Amino acid sequence: MLFDLRPKDSRSDLFDRDVELSKVIEYVGRLGVPITLVLGFRRVGKSSLILVALRELGLPSIYIDLRKFEERQYLSYRDFILELQREVNGLTRRFPGLIDFLRNIGGVSIMGNQVLFSWKGSNRVSLASLLDALNDWASNGVVIILDEAQELVKARGFNILPVLAYAYDNLRRVRFIISGSKIGLLYRFLKVKDPESPLFGRAMGIVELKPFTKEQVAEFLRRGFEELGIEFSDFDKVYERLGGIPGWLTYFGLKYYEYRDLERAIIDTVSYATALIRQEFNNFLTDKTIARDRYLAIMRIVARECAGWTEIKNGLEVMLGMEISDSRMSEYLRQLLDSAWIIKAGNKYCPAEPLIGVAFRT
Known part of the structure; x- marks a missing residue:
């Protein structure tokens, strides 16, 4: 359903992103590009695009959503490793054979069917060793997603860039999808133009999502309301008031379905959006x-x-x-x-x- 507030995971629910979707699948799948960047404003549909691409690629994946650290002033190795541990355990439940490839890595403990990563002291698990194991295990490839990766600029006590460069150069079965809504900050974190950066000179696939145009907004709303059995024609007014961000349009669609009142649905959407924007700006001001x-x-x-x-x-x-x-x-x-x-x-x-x-x- 187009007006589902959750990220989409099916192509049929992903509106007008066929070009961008094909690029992600091409980069990660057929071309095997080590790092693909998915860029775009907040709520423009990056997570949905990635999830649909993963479904169509059919490759095992590890999805680390770094948005949960947006309110933090810094991100520790413990924070990152525990997120990775949770995702790896999700993968081992689907593919128990992966445990055998992790068993002999320093800093990794196996407790039955559960994998535990050490995050402190000299025994802390090595990210490079974990990626080596994933590369050895994944005969057709494995995808690691770092969603809103610019939050890693707050990392303290570890640096993921040398690990990304190591994987880029040596691990042909490991592919990264790195998304970011704070595009300048993401590039500043990756340092791709800094000669002293581990990622300097590495070519990456780039897929950018733009807000919907006026015409796309009209078609998105028309199709969404058609799914709900509602006639709607005030497309221009919605575009003038809310713009072309899919997340806001989706929220509006649900509110209009609830109220059947255009002005009330717009006001409710504006109130919801501005409150969320102010909260996110407060997070930006944290440090x-x-x-x-x-x-x-x-x-x-x-x-x-x-x-x-x-x-x-x-x-x-x-x-x-x-x-x-x-x-x-x-x-x-x-x-x-x-x-x-x-x-x-x-x-x-x-x-x-x-x-x-x-x-x-x-």
Whole structure:
């Protein structure tokens, strides 16, 4: 069903992403590209695309959802290893023979049918050794998904980049799908253009999901309401108020089905979306104690109307009653761009999507 709020896992429920889906399947399957990036704004459908691709590929997979660490200031090796342990145990329940390949790895304990990973001291399990075992076991390949991988920029006490580079160069059966909604931050984490980075110069498959166009929004809503047996024609008004993010449109579809009242469904969707956006912005501010008010002020300036660099700087200085250096101003904007709160359109900075603008205007 198109208006199901959960991530889709069937092609029939994935609207108008055939090109992107074919790319993921091609990169991960036939071409065997070691790392495929799936990029796009929050709630644009990245997780659904990945899940449908995995289903069609038919390969065993390990799915690590790093969104759960979005509110954290840092991510420890323990946090990461326990997530990996949970996913590996899910895999061994389906494929018990995998346990034999894990048995002799340092830092791995086998308790019946359960696999335990050590995360502390000199005995902590090696990620490279785990990937070696997966590569030896998976005759046709195994896919490891790092969803919202930019959260790994918070990693403390471990660095996953050398492990990714090792797998890229040596483990032909291990493929990674790395997704991110904070695209600039994800690239900053991967350091693909840094000559000193382990991943420098490695070619990757790139699949980017865009918000729906006005025409796509109309077709998405038409098909969704058709599934529910409802006639609907106010497509333009929905697009003008909510934009083209599939997650918001899906929520609207369910609310309209519940209320059968256009304005009430839109208002409810806007209220839900802006509350969620503000919470996510608070998460963004978690490690920015000193500059919290400055980031908030910039978003309020940009949300009123797309603004140029000088206009934003002058507005911020008026709000604060103090001068801001050019370098500091540029850093604030870079952080907001990298985390996909704003985009640059020509010489102007704008909210990344319409409801972000609404969230900071109210």
